[in-house]
Amino acid sequence: MxxxxxxxxxxxxxxxxxxxxxxxxxxxxxxxxxxxxxxxxxxxxxxxxxxxxxxxxxxxxxxxxxxxxxxxxxxxxxxxxxxxxxxxxxxxxxxxxxxxxxxxxxxxxxxxxxxxxxxxxxxxxxxxxxxxxxxxxxxxxxxxxxxxRDSVRRRARAPRRPDRVPDVLCFFGGTDAAGVAPAWAQALGATGVPFTATVISPAPFAAESPITVIPPTDRLPELMAAADLVVTAAGSAIWELLYLGVPTALSWVADNQLIGYDELVGRGVAAGLGGAPGPEAVAVLARLLSDPAAREEHGRRGGGLVDxxxxxxxxxxxxxxxx
The missing domain is CATH 3.40.50.11190 (Rossmann fold)
Incomplete structure (x- = not known):
């Protein structure tokens, strides 16, 4: 042979x-x-x-x-x-x-x-x-x-309980090349809405409860499937999130991500945060954290786009x- x-x-x-x-x-x-x-x-x-x-x-x-x-x-x-x-x-x-x-x-x-x-x-x-x-x-x-990847294709997202405190996953690629994770963690805290969050960052930084900072991990597909909301950039991970049907709030950290950002936000598949964690982005995050139906609608619209x-x-x- x-x-x-x-x-x-x-x-x-x-x-x-x-x-x-x-x-x-x-x-x-x-x-x-x-x-x-x-x-x-x-x-x-x-x-x-x-x-x-x-x-x-x-x-x-x-x-x-x-x-x-x-x-x-x-x-x-x-x-x-x-x-x-x-x-x-x-x-x-x-x-x-x-x-x-x-x-x-x-x-x-x-x-x-x-x-x-x-x-x-x-x-x-x-x-x-x-x-x-x-x-x-x-x-x-x-x-x-x-x-x-195989590690994503074998995952499935469990049904959500609307009365639970939302669990947020925040990451920006495998390296956070733009170094924006600390600023977006701060934006989550500025919402004033109850949540828990895991922020993935290759560079450790101080964050208060309810935010936990961890280094890049092979458990990312598992964490994505378990999240109520993911805050990330419009990079390659977005396709994994669409496959899993996870509600996502998008930013961008490079010009080549704008094509995907505009398409996804324009279709209502993801919530748009803009390019920086300013007051408007904080307001979007607060709405998503406090309204389970609104965030799950984004996940529903993305379902089926990636088979x-x-x-x-x-x-x-x-x-x-x-x-």
Missing amino acids: SAGPRVGFRCDAGAGSGVGHLVRCVALAEELRSRGARPVFLGAVRDSPWALAQLRERVLPLTPAPESPAALAALARALRLDAVVLDSYDLPPGTGEELRRHGLPVLAVVDGDPLGQHADLYLDQNLGAEHRPFPAGPVLAGARYVLL GRGRERVADALLALVR
Whole structure:
């Protein structure tokens, strides 16, 4: 029996760039491995033990990647890769074209703008992407193609009791690259409404009861499923929250998150907090904490948008390029 195809994932993770690119690549790697493929990660993980653990716990190899497209193509040949997935905002624009020149099928994971990358196939899993014009080649667009990890797909959210004190989860990616968690914890406290909260932050900070601060954790899917409200940015974790049907209040910490923020808030799928924890954001949080029906309505509207099978559809399309 022949070995399955070797698929390289070119992505990075760290305190400055966040972990969203790596997380969605891990989800696709899980799916490919379940089909007999052999994934290998090409890049670097800096200052994020949690991100590095995602690879180690799944025994997904990580190889340092050169910056130049020609050197990356040489590495891909040395590793005998059959296809390459690109998921980074920082790669030189000619990377995909160079890999293709050496006969390697390329899937580029993008968030709207392909950033000059040439690929055989593109993936834009953002909500509403299927309705926006795409300037490059064939694209798998929209929430039908959201990539979710096994640890999320096997979770389900339990029914809520409307009379309970709401339990809030607050986090901003795996690294809180913008350092905003303390300010949003303070905004929650300023609501004057009863709640309990868990705030995830890689940098410890002082917080009074009812707020507990913890470091990044593998229990994130469990904590999301148990929460009455999640306060987060419009990054890759939002797709996991939509799948679980968790009421969410959104901010943004980077310009590339505005596409998702506007779409989600515009549809009423999430409550909009704006870009900073000012008085208007505090008022929105106070309303959500004090009105169980209002916050659950956001979760209800998001239900069904992400069915958990997106990675299967993406794997089908990618493997079709290899065969």
